[in-house]
Amino acid sequence: MTTVRIMTYNIRKATGTDGRQDPGRIAEVIAEAAPDIVALQDLDRDENRDQLKYLSSRLGMEAYGDLRCSSCAFLSYYPLKGVSAYGLGEGGCCTKADATLSGKRLHLFNVQLSADSVRRRFQVAGLLGPDLLGGCHLCCPTLILGDFADFWLGAGNMALNLELQRARRPWWNSTYPSRLPLFGRDRAYLRGDLRVLESVVSRTPLARQASSHLPMTYTLQVVDPRQYLHLKKLKRNGMEVAPG
Numbered sequence: 336m337t338t339v340r341i342m343t344y345n346i347r348k349a350t351g352t353d354g355r356q357d358p359g360r361i362a363e364v365i366a367e368a369a370p371d372i373v374a375l376q377d378l379d380r381d382e383n384r385d386q387l388k389y390l391s392s393r394l395g396m397e398a399y400g401d402l403r404c405s406s407c408a409f410l411s412y413y414p415l416k417g418v419s420a421y422g423l424g425e426g427g428c429c430t431k432a433d434a435t436l437s438g439k440r441l442h443l444f445n446v447q448l449s450a451d452s453v454r455r456r457f458q459v460a461g462l463l464g465p466d467l468l469g470g471c472h473l474c475c476p477t478l479i480l481g482d483f484a485d486f487w488l489g490a491g492n493m494a495l496n497l498e499l500q501r502a503r504r505p506w507w508n509s510t511y512p513s514r515l516p517l518f519g520r521d522r523a524y525l526r527g528d529l530r531v532l533e534s535v536v537s538r539t540p541l542a543r544q545a546s547s548h549l550p551m552t553y554t555l556q557v558v559d560p561r562q563y564l565h566l567k568k569l570k571r572n573g574m575e576v577a578p579g
Contacts, residue, residue, distance in 0.1 A: 337436045337557040338532065339413075342370035343480040343521050344550035345447070348379040349386055351544050352514055358386045360545035362393040365410075368537050368552045372434065373410040374445035376482045380406055405430050407445040407481065415443070421467060425449055427458035429467060433475075439557040441529075442473055446481035452490035459491030463498050468526075476527035476559050478502075482548065486518050499524035502553060503531040510536055510549040521551050528559040 342365065349358040356379075365373055373396070379386045380402045387408050391398035397415070400408025405420035405428040415432040422428055423446075430445045444467065448458045463469055468479065479499060485492060495501075502523040509516035516536075525531070533554040542549050 337439045338554060339372065339434075339436055339441075339557070340368075340370045340552055340554050341443075341478065341480065341523075342368055342373045342550050342552040343376070343445075343482070343523060344373060345376040345482040345521060345546065345548040346386075347377050347546045347548065349546070352512075352547055353544060356384075357545070358389050359393070360541060361386075362390055364537060364539070364542045364545050364550060365390070365394060367539065367541070368535070368550060370552050371412050372415075372443070374407070374443065374480050375400075375410065376407050376445065376447040378402060378406050378408055399432055400430050404428075407447050409443070409445060421461075423448070423458040423461045425451070425454035425457060427454065427461070429462060429481075431467070436557055438562040439559055440475040441557055442475050442477040444468065444477065444479040444481075446479060446483065448482065448484040448491075450484045450486070455484060456490040459494055463494060468498065473526075475561075476525075476529045476557055478523060478525060478529060478553075478555065480523035480551075480553075482521050484520055486520075495524060499526055501525075502534065504534045504551070505536060508534075508536060508551075510551055512547050513543045513545075513549045516549060521548055523551070523553055528557065530556040530558055532556055 350356045396410040399415045399418045401420045407430040418432040432443045434441045508519045510521040
């Protein structure tokens, strides 16, 4: 079995609750939690303030994402493949990637939705549609995480709960607003052979100041028995399932 620590963090363009933009604080919060993969939302997309590149360099993690298309991106110590960005309409976005962890493949969906109920319902429908989670190409364990932007019972929650399994969270799971968390906007859903061993919200004084969201870190076990090989090892392109 394979274990991995994955964080979801809406950094709000690295603007803290004191109104100061400081990506250095974001890097420190991430480093304290020591995740293997980070799903970031609401990155500053200004090319003159390349926050993704800064965080990658500061943390020694590889950056994956296209900020021209989406404000969601990944930082990872594991190589990610098949990285692609999707617009969910009305300001919502999703960045997808595949991680290979000790021969196990994990589909990752990094999501940022809108708080407006009408927009959010439309975005959830797009996320669950055939181009993304409703596609027949998803044959491996899948983790969907990010900022779902809801307050209590938000629009689209029934559809999410019917289609996906909500990942286990700590009893006190609120992440927003960071100074006095009341809402569990930042969370994860599962599909397939995944097991949540632990989930932790970072509540340090620095985390409460660095962004208006607190990060959530999941320790996951991939229990899918299949092993995956890159087809280039077989002198072809793409990927396939190999027995074992």
